[in-house]
Amino acid sequence: MTPRKIPQSNLYLREEELRRGIELLYFAYRDFTRDPDEILAKSRFGRAHHRVLYFVGRSPGITVSGLLSILRITKQSLSRVLGELVEQGFVRQETGTEDRRQRLLYLTDKGEAFERQLFASQRDRVARAYKIAGPEAVAGFWEVLLNIVDDDERDAVLKHIEK
Template structure:
């Protein structure tokens, strides 16, 4: 594929910014396509996927910790989490120090399902990284990090560096 890459400061022109935004939309569409197909068979959606992913990455996180991480309403999380618990994908365990806390863990079923969903995305991203090369990947990470609200970047960095 012949690529027309921006030169010098042309990447700040509106047309180049629109190109980048469109690429982000198209990349997200394809990044979520395979997991969406798997999720459709289970009557789950992207919110379920995000909960499975982040509970898997943060075993023992609290409900409030997950709310803070995902930036969703308590009502939205309650519905999604309730389905995942009821269907045996997530366990809620009372906290040792504070029995009111609910600590979240993936069950074996949840771990297997999250791994299946992750594998489709891992393959897509690994292939893109291989084609782009290490310098491009570093630049991509830098761009993504700078899209994150500045006041949240440190928290995001702590999360991804686990």
């Protein structure tokens, strides 16, 4: 393994170091999404479908408005993606018991299997990176990611990931 350049003191706040970090995020995202993109393409799905499957799988019974809040996409975009997932049998919708206007979302067995396949491709990559980096680096990475999230959203994000 090639030795890594580790920023010292406050040098990591220089523009060149910030650019380096941003580039690493871009390259990591490119490779993090490559395997699921290949799996999704076989079903003619994209990343929006993946995000819906992931968050519905993590929060069975999530409302459409709850999903919109997490994804921060337009109702129209979600409607298209969700319609395709429902039509092809990956997601099912149920009417809310307390509020009949609500649509509660669940993965079907087919949807659960597909989401597990997508997750496995990313889980293995992240687990390998965590193992190589070690627990202190992982804790620092989580801290950096959390602090990239908008200030007013951090509590909601923490609540969501800690359930």
